[in-house]
Amino acid sequence: MKFIKNCLVFSFFFILLSEVIYSINLIDEVKIKKIPIYTINNIQYISLKSLLKIINADNWAKIEDRVFIFIGDTQIKFRIDDKILIFGGKTYELKNPPKIALEEVLIPLEEFSQMFLNYTPSTKNQLKEDLVLEKKKDKKFVILIDPGHGGHDSGAIGNYGLREKDVNLDVALRVERYLKKQLEKYTSVEIYLTRKEDVFISLEERVNIAKGLNADIFFSIHTNSSRFNRENADGFETFYPASKLELNILPKTTDGEGELKENNNLDPVLSQIIVNLNDTDIIDESRILAEIVQEKLAQRLITPDRGAKRGNFYVLRYTPMISVLTEIGFICNPVIELNLKDVEVRQAIGETLGEAIIEYLRRRKII
Ligand SMILES: [Zn+2]
Structure with a gap:
């Protein structure tokens, strides 16, 4: 009885909360804020x-x-001069499509206002639960571990000659050994590596491996x-990730870390975009996983915790x-380099990263 009562109270609050956030009357806001x-x-x-x-997107x-617009969990997508609009997974047909005039994208006020008034969001937790349940039903939960660099791409090199690619792989x-042992009885979880030896794999290939395996976690x-x-x-x-983009054809890359410039000028293969509804x-x-990794390593x-x-x-x-993508220590620092040479240190880091992954799986009730 108590459980049911709590549920009712909770849903009541949720309704209140969602109304505050989502009942945006565009027409009123336009008047109040004197928007042209x-x-x-x-x-x-x-x-x-x-x-x-x-809407504070x-x-x-x-x-x-x-x-494409994201407000919390909700995604809105539409095209200029196209009547089809997708709002929180539902498809609408607009009477007046968005258009471009005076170098501005123009949005039909009345129709958009109606959509915001009618929309009831699902909760974040509900979405997460659905996501996890779907995974449990349909397929194995796949973890892909990605040792950075390899082959002619050594990554960073320490003063004593220790190479990043070797540390990452070891x-x-x-991590793989630890996870396989700990997760022995969980046959629904599978663990893969992007490379198991000293070979070069481009960043594109790494992404393609992750897609090909339909991995659930990519851990670099x-x-x-x-x-x-x-x-x-x-x-x-x-x-x-600061942002995610799913492309059919990936942009070409050079070796190295693959850090992209902050200016978010969109990629060249724009028309190939498939937007994932669950991006946010x-x-x-x-x-959350990055925070668990930091917590466990700390x-x-x-050494200092530089954060997620x-x-x-x-x-x-x-x-x-x-x-x-975890950076386990500075190989350029001679003291750390010597530490990273030490098998015991590597084992401790490997186990800790494994523990972090297991902790995440537990929190998400995957195991
Ligand atoms: Zn690296």
Whole structure:
């Protein structure tokens, strides 16, 4: 009885909360904020910029004639001069499509206002539960461990000659061994590596392996280096994607870390874009995993905790699944380099990364 009562209270609060967030009356907001209205053939429009300001969009993109807007869990997508609009997974047919005039994307005010008033969001947790249940039903949960660099791409090199690619691979193999042992009885979880030996694999190939395996987690292992502070740079950090883009044809890359420039000028293969409805969820889950990795490493290592951070790395941006890139220590720092040579240190780091993955699987009830 008590359980049911709590549920009712919870749903009541949720309704209140969702109304505060989502009942956006664009027409009222436009009046209050004195936003310019454009009238074309007796239809009122506001600019896309004004709309974004009113709805406080978390994230948005205009790619050629396509517009994608994210508000929390909800994705809105439409095309210029196209009547079809997708709002939170539902398809609507507009009477007046968005258009371009005076170098602005113009949004039909009345129709958009109706959509915001009618929309009831599903909760984040519900989405996550659905996601996990779907995985459980349909397929194995696949973890792909990605030792950075390899072959002619050594990655960073320490003063004593220790190469990043070797450290990454050795630690990755230890993570794999640890996970396979710990997850022995969970036959629904599978573990793969992008490379098991010293071979070169481009960043595109790594993304393609992840897609081909339909991986659920992409876990990249790197060793850090600082150009300006080689002697003293110290600590471990884990990156989660700043944004995700799923492309049919991946942009060509050079070797190395694949850190993309911050200016988010969109990729050249724009027309190939497939937008993943769960993008914001996947970034959020990646952040949670990155935080667990940092938390576990901080318990085990005495080097500084540099935190879980957003990063614009190629493999984080183009893998369509939960993804993190961890930098386990600065190989350019001679003291750390010697530590990273030590088998016991590598084993400890490998186990710790494995523990972090297991902790995430537990939290998500995958095991
Ligand atoms: Zn690296």
